[in-house]
Amino acid sequence: MDSVDAVFLPDRRGPACNPLLDQLPSYQSLLYRRKPSHEGSTKRRSSSQRGGRFGSLSNKWTSARAENKQKSATLQRPVREQPKTMEEKRRDREQRREQDRRLGGWSQWQRSMRRSLRRMRDDGLDLLRGLELWRGDIHVIEGMFGTGILSYFSFLRFLVLLNFIMFLLMFGFVMLPIIMAPSASGNVTSYISNSSQCSDYPSSSRQGLVVFHQYIADLLSGTGFLEQTYLFYGYYRVGGVHFPRFSYNLPLAYLLVTAAYLLLSLVWIVKRSAAGFKQNLIQDEDRFQSFCNKIFSGWDFCITNENASRLKRSSLLYELKTDLEEERIKQKIADRTRKDKCRIFALRVVLNVFVIAVLAGCFYCIYRATIFSQEAQMKSPTNFIMDLIFEYLPSIVITMANFLTPQVFSLIVQFEDYSPAFEIRFTLMRCVFMRLASIGVLLFSLWSQITSCEGSCPCGYNHKLYPCWETRVGQEMYKLMIFDFIIIGAVTVFVEFPRKIIYNYCPCGLAKWWGQQEFAIPQNVLEIVYGQTICWIGTFYCPLLPAISTIKFFIVFYIKKVSLVNNCRPATRPFRASSSNFFFLVVLLIGLALACVPVLVSIAQIPSSQACGPFIYYKTSWNVVPEAVKALPVGLRTFLYALASEPFAVSLFVITCLAMFYVIALAGAHKQVINQLREQLAMEGRDKRFLIQKLSYAQKRASAGHSSSSARSNRFQSTQSRENSGVFLVQPAPDSATQV
């Protein structure tokens, strides 16, 4: 080991490397790629050591060769991508312009065109970036709290934009034709109600003397005067809008816009997560180089605040200590005996059963609360406050369940004896499931109410209690969203600010134990994903919900920012930027998948209400599509039928499966190749060291054998002294065989 490493023993004055190492092609290419930081001083030092003439000559030779190599190697790269000093870059730029001027007219024009296109593209991108929403605010947050929390706020910004686009879609294709019809000389054909029992829709507007607080109750729960506005599905009793030149099929547009916004969300989220996906799935590098990542990319260079830097330091320390702890635990797990494993397995089974029991209990509470709330709404209003509480009972129960269960889960997971990283992820998964499934349970209990009638249902749904059931579902979603917004505001005002005041001004033990507020990123992200899932489900029943959601997230941004800046300190357990982006988008995708299920089921399975909405004359909402297809020309119709037929679906499925298997096999093969190459690299390194050792040994023997020639030995001495001046000097030994 010692003799092999002798060539690499570091010297305090400077590196004592073998001059042969400098001549290796890999070293030469590295030199061209970067400027050594004290090249000037070494040149001065080295030229003072020997005679000036010889030194300057070889200097010129090497620098000329360096220039040529540089030019050929970096010809294609733009000037600014080269790691040279500004002086060299400016010289390069001048040289390139000289070259261009010497070239013919056509290539000169081409080059200048390319350059101006690049500049235009940069200016355009700069302009777009300037138009970005909240750029200044996010800048400030990044400086104070680093990139982990920044990713939460840019995620929030993404959701604001998504909701706004959804609102534009709905507005443009569904509301605008109705609004514009009178002014564009079109007429709207509304549905005439026939006298069947299913289309009996009692008016919901208040009559007689209405107390003022009734209006507030209506505003908060979407009943009364709000029911007959554009807000809810029931208002769109439109069969079609006939303009002078064409007629616009509004029911079809309503359905297609629903499909469009779900697809748009899916495509946008997947596109956004593509970068993070690659890194997280294919290169699972975190397992392999967690220490390197922390040391070399752990410090956030954006931090300018002294407080934030102190906390970043302590969080890095904490992370490193956690990692060392994980190593220790891994060792402990490997040392577990069989008896230990059985005991832990049994414990885990019991705890998981307990968790499932807790979840089932919560779901049952939500179910009962929903049924109770629905029954209470059927009765006539008595007390204002009690009525409001009964209306909001499902939301209250869901919020309380979502507040208590994370505490329970984090308590339970400590007994399950997993590694710390897995603990965090597992708890998070359970919380995600709890949040999103609670909406599902609410909807399920609603539907069980809607489709259950005494005896058989003549209209397919309970038309006595729910003459317009879509509006009722829309009202529940509306209430969930309003309550979510109120809770976010209330928690900030009534919990976080007092906590800060207590912590700052009250020196009692309670304050110290409770501690300062930390911005818990996972919980906050779950909150906004929950809000977005409600929006996705509810937009079909309440077309203005995306607008409300946009305004809500807009205000939430400012609430969270104020709370963060004033009350919070950065989390001691930092959330890394790259993995956080991917995690947020994965949770959002789960929310989208969960939101698609109720919407699709209700469109395809549940009969649409015959008293309101655009689908009065259709059996289910989906039926509008086959009817519209029947009205198309024959060719297009057969094409669409072929697309929807079973053979096509099956063959598409088979082809997709084949493509997936191919890609997986390819990824596996690449991984193998990478491992092989890595081993080869290590072997090459060992070969290189071995050969250099042999060569230098042979050199020493040769010089020792020719000790009679004093001049030669003198020059060799000067070679040895040149070694100390550093690796940057590409001075081959004068009697080396590699000199050209």
Next chain:
Amino acid sequence: MATSHASVSSHAKAAHNPKLQDSRCLSPLLEWMKHHIEHQTALETTILKDCTYFTRKEILRLHGRYHELAPHLVPMDYTNEPDVKVPLALIVNMPELKENPFRNRIVESFSEDGMGNLSFNDFVDMFSVLSEMAPRELKAIYAFKIYDFNVDNFLCKEDLEKTLNRLTKEELTPEEVVLVCEKSIEESDLDGDNKLSFADFENMISRAPEFLSTFHIRI
């Protein structure tokens, strides 16, 4: 942007010299000077725009910041390239660098003499490489230089230990420091020489997902 800055500077120049302000016959000369300064400024900023990742507006703003560091040293108008270098001690007190544990090494890596004295070109170069638009390869090269404390083109154990101590302000025990450095070298050393060459470092950084977002200074 260029014209407004240049006209401000030429106006400032005129304000300093009462003779220039009063004499009418020198106003065409003033006009010529103003145009000349504007032209020079535009030319300079175009050159720097090509050599860095900044726009014209940002380069002029950077010049303002550079001037603030040493107002008596740096001329306020930005026409020719004066041979002015701001010393290290003034640069590391900038708010963007003040809290960075590697501020000395960063400034030293971008200076020509290796001692940390930056001319305006080096200053712009530094922030250009550390901006969010610079590519990963360029950042990796300079990151390697920054972490290479003894400037021997290798990240040996001593370099890693110094880096770690700067990061944690020496709050890890010496055994933990040694352990962490050993593990890091184990993780990324490919050719087995117990230290990281640039190839090892670059390979490791290409698999570090937050390198691009953390190795970034906003100015």
